[in-house]
Amino acid sequence: MKDPGFSLNCRGKLLDLSTPIIMGILNLTPDSFSDGGKHFEEKSALDQVAKMLKEGATIIDIGAQSTRPKAEFLQPETEISRLGKLIPMIKKEFPEVTLSLDTFYSEVVQFGFDEGIDIINDISGGNFDPKMFETVAKTGLPYILMHVNETYDLMHKKLIEEDLLLKMNRYFSEKINELQSLGVKDIILDPGFGFGKTVEQQHQLLNETEFIDFGKHPLLIGISRKSFIYKPLGKKHSEIVEETQKFHQQVLEKGAKILRVHDVAEASKTVDIFLNR
Template sequence: MPEDKLFKLSGNSPQIMGILNATPDSFSDGGRYLDVSRAMDRIYIMIKNGADIIDIGGESTRPGSDPVSVQEELDRVMPILEKAIPVFKKVDFSIDTSKYEVAKKALESGVKIVNDVSGLQKEPRLADLCGEFDAIYVLMHSQGDPKTMQKNPQYSDVVKDVVTFFEKQLTEAKKRGAHKIILDPGIGFGKTLEHNLRLIAHLDKFRKFSLPILVGASRKSMIGQILDGRPTDDRVTGTIALHYHSMMNGANILRIHDVKEASDSIRIFKAVQSQS
């Protein structure tokens, strides 16, 4: 998918970012795709089912997770990227990292998107890299780090606070040379259930920036909280429902594990929107 297509998105043409975690400990699919051949099979299936972007990460960011070294993260993601990018030319690849060295190696291998859960709070030079490589930067809001972020997160007004965060970090990112930017309010990253629901309900407030909006609520704990402790693998319907609300409120990109189901929901969404 041409990169610039992301910056011509309207509310009725959402894109799918398929998740591939090359980690042993991610909350949903940890340990499944460390092997390159299994990762390649998974990428093929996601593309066949409608993925426009493949987002590959080598460090879990689930609540309570521990960081890994640069070398360990590289060892997990680079063999997959080096094998997959030349094969799957019809999609863009994204690297899910907050480390400069990992992002640089990934961009050199042909990755087009840097998905930074820290929103430049850990490594501002990621914006420099995206400027240098003419890559897309995903600016995500988070409060705290994965190890501690769910320990009593506090906001005066979560929607206004995230808007303020975007205003500040966008200025920094553009100053450093990043001009292709996607916004992600960071569902589940330092937020309570109420915070997450408010962000999805008021997602339209982020349209003021005239930038693509990404939402990633896939199988997250908020769904389990709403559905009486539903386990991770049984949160697909809840995910689709949250993402459908997000599309109605302006989401342009859905970051998701269950690509086929998301693709079906987008087709229904576009059919309805065509009559409105």
Template sequence: MTQPRSPWPAAWGTRTAVMGVINLTPDSFSDGGRFNTPELALRQASRQLSDGADVLDLGAQSTRPGAEEVGAVEEISRLLPSLTAIRSAYPQSLISVDTFLAPVAEAALEAGADWINDVSGGRRDPGMFPLIAAAGCPYVLMHSRGDSKTMDAMTDYHDVVSDVLQSLQEASNRAAAIGVARNQLIWDPGLGFAKTTTQNLVLLQELERLVAVGVPLLLGPSRKRFIGDVLNEKRAKARIWGTAAVCCRAAAAGVGVLRVHDVAPIRQLVQMSSAILPIR
């Protein structure tokens, strides 16, 4: 008899988990169009699981700066064929779906997704928190402002770490008032979303303040623009070593999950980090 899968990575609490990014879109900033058929997505899922991914994160709506929003119907049509193919091939894998729309999240959960990863932290769709409460699933609540068109103009903070913490806590309180349990939540400070390069670096320098709250933390630095700014590297795929440096810092701070494109090297990084870092 097949054992039911746990909604949490097997490594939870023993090392930083690795979440593999699979973009099912034609226009994502780093790999748009590479995995936007079920066959290509399944092949990438197989590769990432073999490379040691603890969670797969499927996204059918690009959230890069300036991206056009396609709406729930199109997002679902992009998502479900790949999601069902991966779930069928890997019934015990953990699958997260990256969406800020409740109808997409509902369809994903019905099709076998385990987590919902919401870049809007519940801001964009009032139906999201009731759905997550009813489902009882893990929910990545990310800090962001505005949307893909407006977020780059919304970087005014008094203290970026304090302001992000306050926003995450307020969103969590709203979610709790609707019935989302505290142990469903994973916080994401939203690197690259309504933050300047300097603000992203400050968040990374002060990660311990975020980790200290006690809510598991997810970080998504992979190939992002602020890394390119620091390294003067315009090619997203050439930012792997900058990404690795951020991931090493995150593992040292006790971040729970790293969301990355390059699973194999980052899995090696966190595995080695867990062997040499002091026990927290």
């Protein structure tokens, strides 16, 4: 498949996606499923950003609310409080970094935009906040659109569909049309691994990645430490680095442009192998 040469306009700076890049995860949450509480303090968060950038991350994705099953549901004010002044602190310390904000609240998006974020990462696809899409449009930032069930309460419920790929492509098409009608130009697609899909369906998506939107928009894959990999193997989330890299290699070969990961160094090696194969 010919590389379409995607790029993202991040506040006037073009982020080149002609070759795949790494998005490192920075959880500012005490209850995240894999690293809760580790980077809750500002110094710890800055140290982790430095580590991930050194290991090869291009984007740092900041999240102030865990979306694991049975996580505590937070209001936007709590997310904003947890973010504090970290965004401008990171920008000052690491001026070359591209910052993504993981939230499903338009109010938090506006706060993050004012503080200096470059990308919006919304796991809700605009479903959890009716003002999300119009707020995204006003910021002019690139937007990561994830496939997910319609409500917060249902986001982890496995709704079995006969043809997941067909349903997903219809979902993306409708959401993309809505976003573009509002003036949103840069849209990244995320199939939503770990959200409301069976183990079999998630492996189907890994095997058929190239048919998600048929390569019309850049694709982000987030399978890091996901239960559909470690539970069938009887392992812990921290024990599947090798298996995860095999799947990363697979999706890179099928056109993925961004890998959202906890283990940046290992994912960077996988991208290097892919580029030098």
